[in-house]
Amino acid sequence: MTTTSRWRALTRHNLFWPIVVLVALLLVNVPFTPDFFAIRMTDGHLYGSLVSIVLFGSPLILVAVGMTLVIATGGIDLSVGAVVAITGALTCSYISDQSDQDALAGVLLAMGVGLIAAVVCGLWNGFLVARMGIQPIIATLIIMVAGRGVAQLITDGQIITINSEPYKLIGGGYWLTLPFSIFVVAAVVAVTVALTRRTALGLLVESVGGNAEASRLVGIRSRRIKIMVYVFCALCAGIAGLMISSNTSAADGNNAGLWIELDAILAVVIGGTSLLGGRFSIGGTVVGALVIQTLTTTIYTIGVPTQTNLVFKAAVVIVVCLLQSPKFRAKVFGARAKTAAPAAPAAVAEPADSAPKMEVS
Amino acid sequence: MSTTTKTPTTPQTRTPSKAARLLGDRRLPVLVTAALFLVMYIGGLSRYVNYGFGDSQVFLNLFIDNSYLLVAAVGATFVIMSGGIDLSVGSVIGFTTMLTAWLVQDVGLPLLVVIPISLGVGAFGGFLMGYVIHNFEIQPFIVTLAGLFLFRGLCLVISKESIAITDSAVSSLAETRVSLGVGDLSIGAVVALLVLAGAFYLLHYTRFGRRIYAIGGNEQSALLMGLPLGGTKIAVYTLSGFCSALAGLLFMLYIQSGDPLHAVGMELDAIAAVVIGGTLLTGGSGYVLGTLFGVLVLGLIKSIIQFEGTLSSWWTKIATGVLLCAFILIQRVMTTRKKT
Secondary structure, three states, rough: OHHHHHHHHHHOOOOOHHHHHHHHHHHHHOOOOOOOOEEEEOOOOOEEEHHHHHHHHHHHHHHHHHHHHHHOOOOOOOOHHHHHHHHHHHHHHHHHOOOOOOHHHHHHHHHHEEEEEEEHHHHHHHHHHHOOOOOOHHHHHHHEEEEHHHHHHOHHHHOOEEOOOOHHHHHOOEEOOEHHHHHHHHHHHHHHHHHHHOOHHHHHHHHHHHHHHHHHHOOOOOHHHHHHHHHHHHHHHHHHHHHHHHHHHHHOOOOOOHHHHHHHHHHHHOOOOOOOOOOOOOHHOOOOOOHHHHHHHHHOOOOOOOHHHHHHHHHHHHHHHHHHHHHHHHHHHHHHHHHOOOOOOOHHHHHHHHHHHHHHH | OOOOOOOOOOOOOOOOOHHHHHHOOOHHHHHHHHHHHHHHHHHHHHHHHHHHOOOOOHHHHHHHHHHHHHHHHHHHHHHHHHHOOOOOOOHHHHHHHHHHHHHHHHHHHHHHHHHHHHHHHHHHHHHHHHHHHHHOOOOHHHHHHHHHHHHHHHHHHHHHOOEEEOOOOHHHHHOOOEEOOOOHHHHHHHHHHHHHHHHHHHHHOHHHHHHHHHHHHHHHHHHHHOOOOOHHHHHHHHHHHHHHHHHHHHHHHOOOOEEOOOOHHHHHHHHHHHHHHOOOOOOOOOOOHHHHHHHHHHHHHHHHHHHHOOOOEEEEHHHHHHHHHHHHHHHHHHHHHOOO
């Protein structure tokens, strides 16, 4: 194997360009904050920009991982933000009702109640999509609209603040010198990857996304798979909801997880998963979520007014989607692509560009 | 996709399929929504008549308080009818309030100059989204999502703070009332009704309207029939952008300020109004008058909750969600019946 062909194989790996973008974004910070990569130990905890990127990005990674599987079946879940709010509201109101908020059993029970509510939301979405055959955007719109109302109903329109040490751990606590939420995310990602890539489950999900009817005809229970991914997605959103409410020690029915569904979809798209379904990359999604969080952090650190954050995000969405469009690539890079196949037009170009090649490999 | 809006022809046959025919009637969802509105209104009357619910101004206020939502929902109707979706509505409304407030208040341009600029910017935004959707074959969902981010971001670029409008032209326009004898309407409500009438004409009596139905019904067939797919699609999104900007202007008149967080999530209200109004989300079937009833039902929920006093505002969201769900299921039952 020559070095060039090895290089080519590397650039064609589906994670290559998302990681390049991530590293580039991280490097942008160095001229502005020279000690950006420095990680120091204080009070037995690790502190540093890298740690906080992962810490603040944890809920987004969780939601995006769940969203990846939903999108892989050709669906979309708009209700995750509302599920985040419901779970946080329910858990916090349970904890605040307890006489001893530090009691571990009570906290675990409250978390269980919150997660069950999330699962119920997922079952409802899955039921509408798989059993009733309603378009996923519309089916999940119902909980997106009503869910925040339900969350506000639970908290009685207030922001419930709690003061519970065990609950603080999941979103803001430290364990083995690292933020505890990193371990939660790592566990969820590891379980998901193991289930989808070490068993046939991932293949089944992709098959349903490729053609649900054909999958059913070859004997895959495509409805059951669909319901399962919506439940999984809602469960991930529920855990993210626990993290967010735990980090702020409060449940805000109105603002918790606001717009997280859009960020999650963006993370999935940056990660190279096509919105049309049929294939997915969990690794890509994790990198995509980190890219979004790094973008936010970078905007803060280099002193660009934070309000331009959304404009940057819009630019990223547009660039990524344009480059994902075969028609756009044919129009703009058409001539060049014919003469030199592995043309790399722009850095962000390739997460999209590499995605179709996955099929071949 | 036929779209006769002429005199309703009730099934004359005495065959037992009458019920089935009624269920298959395209007008059914609109009728259901209109009936729902009536039932809710009568329910409100019987409960709060002593509190002035029967006052004709209360009814007219439905139009005044929801004028901007009606205009935005009319724009969304066009997009949904063509089989697409526009998520940028709320952001464009917010951006328009910000832009006009900034141009009038800080730059000092006269309102008559600002209005065409704002409408132009909104329409151009819609045009760009339509262009990208059609020419690069990217899903409308994701393109308009980018639009949502972009316009909300631009709001914040103009200013993080809200801008109160003290311009005399704006306040006199906002306070102008058109008397109807039994009560009065604001300029915003009149504009909204004119937009509704224009949309009604455009959708049901012009070639452009038929094309929208055809494309929403089956894009492939429409293309094979030789309909100008691209032009129509781009025009639909341009129209939606224009309507959103106009809705933003009405919202600005209603609130008399620009705020970067105005109308967050209003695209969902607009989509909900369209769905409750009986337009099929898969495209190709529906009536713009249904959208009016959708908006009125949503507005009536708000009024009733206000009259109730004890109920809290989040019940609006829950009630909207429940209604949305009910109407989606009705639509679903109807479409399956039609196929079999």
